[in-house]
Amino acid sequence: MVRIGIVGVGFMGRIHFLAARRLTGGKVTAVCSRDPAKRAGDWTNTRGNFGPEPGRVDLTGVKAYADFADLLADPDVDLVDICTVTDQHAALAVRALEAGKHVLVEKAIALTPADADAMVSAAKAAGRLLMVAHVLPFFPEFRYAAEAVRGGRHGRVLAAHFRRVIARPDWSADMGDAAKTGGPAVDLHIHDTHFIGLVCGVPKEVFAVGTVEKDAVTHLTTSYLYGPGGPAVTCSSGALTMPGRPFAHGFEIFLEQATLVYDSGGVPLTLLTADGKASHPELPGGGDPLSAFADELQAAADGVASGTEPDLLSGRLARDALVLCHRECESVRAGKPVAVA
DSSP states (O other): OEEEEEEOOSHHHHHHHHHHTTOSSEEEEEEEOSOHHHHTTBOTTOOOSSSSOOOBOOOTTOEEESSHHHHHTOTTOSEEEEOSOGGGHHHHHHHHHHTTOEEEEESSSOSSHHHHHHHHHHHHHHTOOEEEEOOGGGSHHHHHHHHHHHTTBTBOEEEEEEEEEEOOOTTOTTTTOHHHHOOHHHHTTHHHHHHHHHHHOOOSEEEEEEEEETTEEEEEEEEEEOOTTSOEEEEEEESOSOTTSOEEEEEEEEESSEEEEEETTTEEEEEEETTSOEEOOOOSSTTOTTHHHHHHHHHHHHHHHHTOOOGGGBHHHHHHHHHHHHHHHHHHHHTSOEEOO
8 A cells, every 4th residue: 555645735735635535555644734724624725727626624544744844754654745836846855755755746846957857866866756747648638649649559740739728827826926836838838848748759949939927938839849850849838818718728649640639628539530530539537627636646656556657757757848848938038949958
């Protein structure tokens, strides 16, 4: 049984707690919060932009710590699940790794590539897993696409376009604070750079145009430059849409023998094939918003149990995704292509 300690009881901490109830071979044994009400099970103040309504939770059998050091000292915690704001990720993860714990940390891995590198190095030195909770590849449409591309089911990727747009995240003061999250070009867009790295690889250069507010990039459109023979990949992502459409994402992936199309705004996952047919692959999950998070946490628990890093939760892949975001922001400000390495 993999025993999990959740650090940070906000919106994402609550989602992880609820999703962990579905685990096989894993369970939450501890939570850590500075808020005494949350330690007592009052989680009504953890509203987010999806999922079940917040309320009280039953913490029977779950230890509730105010001090992170006390959770790290608990022998009944194998995996520390860090769900705090991004600017706290690096320091907490390194402490947990040095204490001999495995770590799952919410995306983004960190605010800066230097912090991400320190986390990867700390995991290697400690001989522990550093996993980063990029949930997008666990959503049914994206999981299908990733498996199709990586398995070579329809040939190689020739071109692709990804899209992710949200209204301004006014449901959380922390999420709206670029100094804590990196702003939309990191906190939001890193979903895309992670998925692009997973299915297309890391490009040689990026060229991005976008909008900047208070020194934070709020929207961008990027071309990922792989060099001769590489795929033609672009992405548009940002937080400028009006509240009437609070969230939308999707993709068009052009493979040698098929095209995959998905738009959360009304186009279900569609497989277009050379024979002129269009089909809708059967997907698991049934629209349950917790299903992808349960699968993500199951992968983390299985990784700890086996001692093998799940590739979808790779710390190195998450680090590369963060670097892409930063290089794209540099390109927006410089008005020219920027090398990724």
